[in-house]
Amino acid sequence: MKQLFIIRHAKSDQGFWGNDFERPLNDRGRSDALVMAKRLKDRQVNIDAWISSPAKRAKKTAEIFTETFKVVAGEIVFVSALYHASPEVFYDVISSLPDELNNIVVVSHNPGITYFVNSLVEDIKIDNMPTSGLFAIKTNISRWHEFNHSKKDFLFFDYPKRVVSNG
Numbered sequence: 001m002k003q004l005f006i007i008r009h010a011k012s013d014q015g016f017w018g019n020d021f022e023r024p025l026n027d028r029g030r031s032d033a034l035v036m037a038k039r040l041k042d043r044q045v046n047i048d049a050w051i052s053s054p055a056k057r058a059k060k061t062a063e064i065f066t067e068t069f070k071v072v073a074g075e076i077v078f079v080s081a082l083y084h085a086s087p088e089v090f091y092d093v094i095s096s097l098p099d100e101l102n103n104i105v106v107v108s109h110n111p112g113i114t115y116f117v118n119s120l121v122e123d124i125k126i127d128n129m130p131t132s133g134l135f136a137i138k139t140n141i142s143r144w145h146e147f148n149h150s151k152k153d154f155l156f157f158d159y160p161k162r163v164v165s166n167g
Contacts, residue, residue, distance in 0.1 A: 037068035
């Protein structure tokens, strides 16, 4: 069995006037990413690999998650193709993963990330993957190259503004 955790980068600084690739997170983005990293860690999932777009806002989001999981940020694999990736790019990246990895996190951008998560399972559709949003699926495969055509089962969808209750 393989599990995939897809994360949209945290909220970025919309007032930043530089190159889009270099856009940093804003204060809310850093805070939301930490909240979501803690929620994922509370699920007691052992993440085997962290894969991210190298754009500054995605990179920082991945670093906040790895810090929460006590993983060295140097272990994040940066894949340039994930910057403004289409669903096909997500499928290509995932299907090329080493088979010994079972639980993978991928951090990327909209609009491609919303299109990608909506292509995964038929009965769950989202209008927009929110910043710091986390969409998780599992699939009963042993090799990642089988991912594209495998049946995927929805695990959960979480995002910073979702109200968490204790009951």
